[in-house]
Amino acid sequence: MNHLPLLDYINKYINLTIEEEIILLSKIVHRNYLKDQYIVQQGDICKSANFIISGCTKTFYMDGEGQEHIVMFSIEDWWSSDLGSFITQTPADFNLQCLENTELIQFTYNNLKELYAEIPKLERFFRKIIERAFVASQKRIIRNFSLTAKERYLIFKEAYPKIEQRVPQYMIASYLGITKEFLSKIKGQLIQNQ
Amino acid sequence: MNHLPLLDYINKYINLTIEEEIILLSKIVHRNYLKDQYIVQQGDICKSANFIISGCTKTFYMDGEGQEHIVMFSIEDWWSSDLGSFITQTPADFNLQCLENTELIQFTYNNLKELYAEIPKLERFFRKIIERAFVASQKRIIRNFSLTAKERYLIFKEAYPKIEQRVPQYMIASYLGITKEFLSKIKGQLIQNQ
């Protein structure tokens, strides 16, 4: 039961006292998922905010034609949740699935509510986390509109080198909003021109 | 000096006491901009979080080719800021420009910091606001990937009928990530098929 990554992560944004850390640890659940298991399925209610200790997940949307669209990959020290479903406790738009065996810490809806009441500082922590996530999301929209697929791929490689190594190409294509065939073509061009 | 829309809006998420409202009002600035004026320019530091009392703004990114890409429109009861620039106090990626004469309330960086210290409840308020903004942003990414331009346009019309009326078509095209010519074609098709 290794909680250190979570506490280290939180203490980058706020300072918890030992007592507060103890309260916090009393309200979280440790959970292990196997590769390919679902943490949340589209239509279910996302019951917890999930902090990843180790492993990797994808957050994706399955459209009417049965096509998968990946919104994000999450690895160690990041979150994996359908936030929309979690905050409103309504059915999820997204699926969360493990791409590797994954160890995570779960904050259930009610426990997090209690934590906000007992450790108001946590409001600030989560505010800051979400501010950053929102900014990243806005920048991604702009990139999708103003850059070509090749440019987006190069930026992805540079920004998330770890993820590129751990995830199959066809999922990266989905994240970039292109087909696997076209990503393959782009990679071919890049090898040639170098 | 009409502060009511802001207080009403805040009190939908948290409950402020009269004393807290007074503190809050003492730390905000009322400001009027004319149509076409910039609230923030790309490269500047976004010095305030801006709540719109009346009017309309666009948040856009100017790319290397001098093309404008609109990330969002903001009207009454919503925010208009480059959040990334504001929270890190580093140069803005986006421009904020008024599309109408606009009356807004500004929270400067330092005043907001003081407000968070004096009224910790505000952390919760802003957390909730940004959670919602993040969820909307994620959904937009998915829509851009899984829907055609025509579908996106129909959704936009339905979700923001007020904005469609107030903003020129070519800006809506930019928001949708397509050219004004193609939006014109889509509209032509929709009229024909009905």
Next chain:
DNA sequence: AAATGATATTAAACTAGATTAACATCTATT
């Protein structure tokens, strides 16, 4: 009411990326 500038439409030629399909490689299981 004419003139100017901003916004919108139409149509032809073009291109980034999709689709289809055949084949290649890699990995895991028996």
Next chain:
DNA sequence: AATAGATGTTAATCTAGTTTAATATCATTT
């Protein structure tokens, strides 16, 4: 080591959306 299933590549054809360019409409100012 052979087979099956998942992943990746290549190439031809196709299409949603772009580009260019000409024309039309609308709003504002003189």
